[in-house]
Amino acid sequence: MKNKVTISDVAREANVSSQTVSRVINRKGEISDETRRLVLEVIQRLGYRPSSIARGLATNRTFTIGLVVPDIANPFFPEIARGIEDFAWERGYGVILCNTVEDPAREEAAIKSLEDKRVDGIIICSARLAQPTLCDLLQPHRAAVLINRTVPSQLAGVVRVDDAYGAGLAVNHLLAHHRREIGFIAGPASSQSGVLRAEGAQKAMAEAGLAIDSLRKTECKPTHAGGLAAARELIAGHPEINALLCYNDLVAIGALQACREMNLSVPQDVAIVGCDDTLLAGLVQPALTTVSVPKYEIGAAAAGMLFSRIAGEAGRDEIVYKPELIVRQSTPGCQ
Amino acid sequence: MKNKVTISDVAREANVSSQTVSRVINRKGEISDETRRLVLEVIQRLGYRPSSIARGLATNRTFTIGLVVPDIANPFFPEIARGIEDFAWERGYGVILCNTVEDPAREEAAIKSLEDKRVDGIIICSARLAQPTLCDLLQPHRAAVLINRTVPSQLAGVVRVDDAYGAGLAVNHLLAHHRREIGFIAGPASSQSGVLRAEGAQKAMAEAGLAIDSLRKTECKPTHAGGLAAARELIAGHPEINALLCYNDLVAIGALQACREMNLSVPQDVAIVGCDDTLLAGLVQPALTTVSVPKYEIGAAAAGMLFSRIAGEAGRDEIVYKPELIVRQSTPGCQ
DNA sequence: ATCGGTGCCGTTACCGCTAACATGAGCATA
DNA sequence: TATGCTCATGTTAGCGGTAACGGCACCGAT
Structure with missing residues (x-):
């Protein structure tokens, strides 16, 4: 790495002050066309690139x-x-x-x-x-x-x-198809989205006249492996479950895999809904119903x-x- | 946003020079335990955070x-x-x-x-x-x-x-299963990986005693859509093709979709190999044979x-x- | 008493740039 | 001629740190 060209190098070479060079670069203040051309030519010739870090120190902006x-x-x-x-x-x-x-x-x-x-x-x-x-x-x-x-x-x-709304959409869709034993794999407890989706889901359940605790809920890591583990456990603990609402598509795909392992067919035995509509959702088999966000x-x-x-x-x-x-x-x- | 605390603020407050503060922060030079403690306490109390941009200017390192x-x-x-x-x-x-x-x-x-x-x-x-x-x-x-x-x-x-080697693996696998009419969807021409894979594939073909131009090759964008379009075209132009080697998994999934559209079953009619072993590869249906890289x-x-x-x-x-x-x-x- | 070391800390100058103010030439106006 | 303006540029003083060097007290050895 050669030593960097500084603004003073340009100034010296163009026989102007470094302030003038600065003005040319930043298009501030009045500069004669002649000087501007000269400075630009020197900048070009020397391959000068202003240090955004020095500029940042002076301007208090780093871009x-x-x-x-x-x-x-x-x-x-x-x-x-x-x-x-x-x-x-x-x-x-x-x-x-x-x-x-x-x-x-x-x-x-x-x-x-x-x-x-x-x-x-x-x-x-x-x-x-x-x-x-x-x-x-x-x-x-x-x-x-x-x-x-x-x-x-x-x-x-x-x-x-609007996570609550999205979860509501999913739950209503499931209820419309007579899936009332819904499991919810909620992702990390620290995720606000997860919490809101749980609330939205519960609200939708309640509006359909179902008990609020009829939603079986569990947490998991927001990954494929997390979904796999959580689904196994949830289904094992609640064999009546016939639908799973999942924190995101990865978790849903983990749940899909859990169902496959347990010889449950999707969607006949268990319906699965993902969230986010990532690239994955359309590509897995069966393709994933999912709550899409832009x-x-x-x-x-x-x-x-x-x-x-x-x-x-x-x-x-x-x-x-x-x-x-x-x-x-x-x-x-x-x- | 409040005004940032500077090193001089800390120095003044601790009644030492800013150089001493700097020494404490960077663990350089000799500092008495007492001074160190005092300075650290002041830093803590004032919530001082050194500006890595000022430091960068002075040290010529930005981390x-x-x-x-x-x-x-x-x-x-x-x-x-x-x-x-x-x-x-x-x-x-x-x-x-x-x-x-x-x-x-x-x-x-x-x-x-x-x-x-x-x-x-x-x-x-x-x-x-x-x-x-x-x-x-x-x-x-x-x-x-x-x-x-x-x-x-x-x-x-x-x-x-080693892209050439990877392509060779894929081609040999296909040849071993009597797929000799191989199409290669090569990705962007500007991709060195694509070029090397083409070479590796051709070498493997040649070693199997096949003509070097027996590899039908086409370029495409490295995306799902790119693979879809390229596979359609390649298969339409070369109906004898019974295997496709693809630039990456996305392209392969596009090709998969093209086959589905054309009522070609995978792998019976057309075998498909992807590349990179992304998360997708194991999740699509049929799951994708792919050249895995760490x-x-x-x-x-x-x-x-x-x-x-x-x-x-x-x-x-x-x-x-x-x-x-x-x-x-x-x-x-x-x- | 002198010397050299070392532990601790301060001073000065600079990193590369820009904000703010200063300067001076040229020109129209009073 | 003096005044005031505009335009084009220079000068100065930082931004917030660190490098390099200097100073001083204190110690043991000569």
């Missing part, structure tokens, strides 16, 4: 945002990340990616480390931290947006899916909201997407 | 690396990204993620923007740029590692899969190599993983 996700290998998140990154890229922003691997300590450390890096804002997907901790961590950031997690709006904007759009919306907040503009501080039920082969009613 | 991938939404990359991020995280490094969306101009711009951000090193997955351009872009970086792309070793380390390990190895190069240590500058053929239901021979 970088932080993105915190539980696990980018979970197919729910890459599309969101794409939505965010595309939006940010167009505006000249970079994105620092942090995985928390479902570990609250790492989540906390990640948010702090982004603070150290002086990012202009952060987006946290599916935060798992307790509310007071989360608020404390959000506080020092210039701007923040949460995805699928709520928090007082002066601390962060929120982009979320992942890329959520990412883009979150980025948009973050930039508004960075700019200090007052805008909407909550965007709610209505999910949609995609009926496929893992539940009855698919023609 | 940040760049990661360039074609598309994080392609299931091949998130696991690699996880391998990299985990490794980096443990060493106190952050990762800036850039998607190129298969656009060479964006790839180029991304590599330059990472240079501007003064990352300590970059990892580029599946670079699609032409060799001279790529080399020019690598040059100014302190350290670089490429995944599945080769380049002179003083410019970058390389972690790759994605997480590749990511971790690339990060390890990058840190060695950042530290200026001479180490191995090429690591090659041998892929493995996972036989599932989309080809004959799965019991």
Whole structure:
């Protein structure tokens, strides 16, 4: 690596002050065409690239945002990340990616480390931290947006899916096909989405005149393996179950596998509903009925909201997407 | 956002010089226990967090690396990204993620923007740029590692899969089951992996005494849709085809769908082999025979190599993983 | 008494850039 | 001629840290 060309090198070579060079780069203030051309030529010739870190120190802006996700290998998140990154890229922003691997300590450390890096804002997907901790961590950031997690709006904007509604859609679909013994594999207890979906499901059950505790519920890791284990256990404990509502598609696919192992056919013996409509859902056999959410759009919306907040503009501080039920082969009613 | 606490604030409050505070933070030089305790207490009390950007300017190190991938939404990359991020995280490094969306101009711009951000090193997955351009872009970086792309070793380390070998495995498997009319859906022409796999496949064909041009080859985007379109076309043009070797699992799943549309049964009429062994491969129906590569390990190895190069240590500058053929239901021979 | 070491800490200068103010030329106006 | 404006550029002083060096007290050895 050669020594980097600095702005003073350019200034010296072009025989102007470095302030003039700075003005040319940032298109600020008045510059004669002649000087501008000269400076640009020298920049080109020397291959000068301004240090965004020095600039960041001087301006207190880094043109970088932080993105915190539980696990980018979970197919729910890459599309969101794409939505965010595309939006940010167009505006000249970079994105620092942090995985928390479902570990609250790492989540906390990640948010702090982004603070150290002086990012202009952060987006946290599916935060798992307790509310007071989360608020404390959000506080020092210039701007923040949460995805699928709520928090007082002066601390962060929120982009979320109406999880309760989505769960209601799924439950009503199952009830309509006479599946009343519904098991709910709820994902991590720390997931707000999981909690809201449980509430939505229970509400739908209640509205159908069923006892609220008629929903068999269990927790699990939001992975294929987690779903497999949870489904085995839930079905073993409640053999009457004829439908499973799952935290996400991965969990649902784990449940699918559990059914296969137990010689239960899907959807005849057990109907299965996933969540998120990831690529997987349409590809497994039987194809998964799932509650679909617009992942890329959520990412883009979150980025948009973050930039508004960075700019200090007052805008909407909550965007709610209505999910949609995609009926496929893992539940009855698919023609 | 409150004003950030600076090192001078801490110094003033603790009644020492900021240099002393710096020494405490960085565990450099000799500090009396008493002073250390005092300083740490003040840091704690004031909630001081050193600005890594100011530090970066002073030390010329940012503790940040760049990661360039074609598309994080392609299931091949998130696991690699996880391998990299985990490794980096443990060493106190952050990762800036850039998607190129298969656009060479964006790839180029991304590599330059990472240079501007003064990352300590970059990892580029599946670079699609032409060799001279790529080399020019690598040059100014302190350290670089490429995944599945080769380049002179003083410019970058390389972690790759032996693609030719993997393609050979797949072809030999097909030939062993009397599939000689093999179509190859090669992915983007700019993908070095695609090119190497084609060579490996052709070599295996030749070794079996078949004409080298007996491999029907076509290009496509590395996506589900790309595979679907390419398979339709290839099969329509060559109805004798009884096996398809695909660029990756997504493409293979597209091909699977094309076969379904054309009423060709898999594997009886057409055998299909994917590549990468992503989560999808085991979940689709029929489950996909695929050439498996250790994605997480590749990511971790690339990060390890990058840190060695950042530290200026001479180490191995090429690591090659041998892929493995996972036989599932989309080809004959799965019991 | 002098010297050299070492433990502890402060001072100064700079990293590469920009904000804010200063300067000076040229020109129209009073 | 003096005044005030605009335009184009230079100068100064940081942003928040660290590197490099310097200073001083205290100690044992000569």
